[in-house]
Amino acid sequence: MVNEKKAMRSRLLAARAAMSPVERDAAANALATEALAFVLAVGARTVACYVSMGSEPGTRALLDTLRAQGIEVLLPVLLPDNDLDWARYEGAVQLTPARLGLLEPTGPRLGVGAVCGADVVLLPGLAVDPANGLRLGRGGGSYDRVLARLDAAASPARLATLLFDAELVPGLPTEQHDRPVDAALTPTRTITFPRNA
Incomplete structure (x- = not known):
């Protein structure tokens, strides 16, 4: 199973790397619209997200769109043990380079449990199985x-993974600890999954 996941990750990352900057920019803008509609539909006031990097589906437009709507946005801060602390997003000028090429907010740290207060948690990932909502992450x-x-x-937060359209992949390899998300958001659609399916 580990080897299957590794091979799948390699294929998906290669496909992302092959996209042009123009394709990525268009996808990021469309994804911001799709994700905002999802967030507003569930009435979220606090959203945990992340700053995209490299060939990931872009979140910069989304972060600013959410903030402009008066929604509190929490961003991760990578700790030395690879756990995640959280801080509020106060705009792009308040982001600073961090290890592994990440950008992180410079504001006060809120603690690892701050994410439990979010109404929606937007997760990075490489793919989601459209049949059951199981997510394939990067493996970190x-x-x-x-x-x-x-x-x-027992957080009621809605979990959604941000993806490119081609990353809805039936039959993803999964392990016992893998958890389904509530939705997969792409630049052209939102797929929702029944809770506790």
């Missing part, structure tokens, strides 16, 4: 800890 484990924390807190 940081978001596995976030999801476990949300489970332990």
Whole structure:
């Protein structure tokens, strides 16, 4: 299973790398519109998101769009053990380079449990199985800890993964600890999954 996931990740990352900057920019703008509609539909006041990097589906337009709507946005801060602390997004000028090429907010740290107060958690990922909502992450484990924390807190947060359209992949390899999300958001559509399916 580990080898299957590794091979799948390699294929998906290669496909992302092959996209042109123009394609990425267009997808980021469309994804911001799709994700905002999802956030507003569930009445979220606080959203945990992330600053996209490299070939990930772009979140910069989305972060500013959410903030312009008066929605509190929490962004991750990578800790030395790869767990995630959180801080408020106060605009692009308040982001600073961090390890692994990440951009992180410079404001006060809110603690690893701050994510449990979010109404929506927008997760990075490489793919989602459209049949059951199972998500394939990058394999670093940081978001596995976030999801476990949300489970332990019985958090009502809606979980959604931001993807490119081609990353809805039937039959993804999964392991016992993999958890389904509530929605997969792409530049052209939102697919929702029944809770506790």
